[in-house]
Amino acid sequence: MRRSILLSIALLVSISVTAFAAESAKPAKDLHGGKGAKPGSYEDWCSEHGVPESMDTRCDKSLIPAFKATGDWDEKHGLPKSQCKKCNPKLKIVRPPKGSK
């Protein structure tokens, strides 16, 4: 019985590390805009979510109240209306070109 428990724990540890270590393997810097990036610039871009990093509520939940206060919030999908592709499948958010300020 004890042997079986130990084996289970060892298995779980290996599963957990492989399953949920996905994030640590991600090139996070490539996906998310730099911290000092100027809003509206090329560098201010979250490649993971396809929106400017300075407007990304999925990366920074503290931005949500600002969108709610300006009436740009979709309660149903938990995203700004202006970014919700479920409500507006034709919506295209274009990354600013390099060198834009």
Add this chain to the structure above:
Amino acid sequence: MRRLFILVMLIPLAVAFGCGKKDAAKAPESAKQAAAEPKKENQEAGLCKEHGVLEALCTKCNPKLAPIFQAKGDWCAEHGFPESVCPICHPERGGKPAMDVAGDDAPPDGTKVILKGNDIARLAGIETTKAVAGRGTAEIIAPVIISYDATRVAQVTARAPGVVKRVSADIGSWVSAGAPLAVIESSAVSGDQSRLTAARSRVQTAEASYRREAELEKKGISAKKEVQAAQQSLRDATAELESLQASLRGVGADNGSGGRYTVKAPVSGVVTQRTVSLDRYVDSQTPLFEIVDTSSMWAEVALPEAELGTVKAGTSVVVTMDGLSGREFRGSISHIAPMIDPQTRTAKARVKLANPGGLLRANMYGQARISAGGSRSSSAVPRGAIQRAKSVKLAFVRLASNEFEARRVQVATNHGSGDLVEIASGVEVGEEIVVAGSFLLKTETLKDSIGAGCCPEL
């Protein structure tokens, strides 16, 4: 039994892994938080005492919020606050917006969870089943904001310029139609009252003159022409008298003297605005009171562009308000706007709602359930597939063997057949729904809320 044990062990391990990794990265933030501790002690009710605005919207404490307000045009450049809550420009607002801006802390719709390795889902005990067709028709869920019924709003202005001598109604008080709101002393009204007195006198004189001429004509002393002239004078004087009486009646003044008149409520309702104060001079353009009959209100529904084809005027709607849990208001769509908001890609639809007891208040937020009808059918999933994350109900859809997507679902009814729950929106018939192990997936999407601090999409 063994699977349960594995699941129980897996969750804390996964959470602990995420927390440990992120805690190190967050160490400087923790230090900052510790330094900010005395400041937090001064905060109450979410207000930033240092800057006088809601902490969640304080652009001084969190400068990252500023670009959002600037992009929306809600920005006071002079003071560096959102214009809508600027404590210097609008001190009466107390630094707080009209709506609740707190987040629901649930993952956004479509948040993906990707497991590393194809067999992990099986080992973690994740099982799926296909969503089947439900019995009811699908519903469209759309956000709602409550506003006054514009046909029941009265802006009361002064009928004639003057000085306010008495104020009888205040904000929040209920007044019936015809009830006095204020008394105003007006020189224009006083002039009309004086002219009325003179006109009365002229009528009496003209009437006496006419009678005299008529008597003289009967005796053959006076000519018919003079009688007709006297009669015309009487008619002119009477017309002037009636005109002045109508003018004073329209203003709300009596036929006496003193130049005072009473401003009365044109409709029954609640006084929602009062700009008048004692001894203030008002002209006939200045609104004095706003009175709203709140027995019925309008619900402004934001209909997504994609759903416009299935909704038309007359479609029945059930509205539930965030602040009135469980209370349903029923109505039907009376009007759909002919244009779509270019930013939100939604069209406004109006629903007139009866408001017994005044529970509905302007600017309240809620949700509308609109029966879509047609051939679309709702889906049904096992009860165990529904997870609750804060105030939001979630289901997880399997997109690939190791990829899952969180969906915010609207449960149509809890009285589904047997163990099935009908889903009004969020899950389509035929999609693979997680029925076992969904708690593990939910935990992953909520890492941010439980302290791991990482992006919910893995």
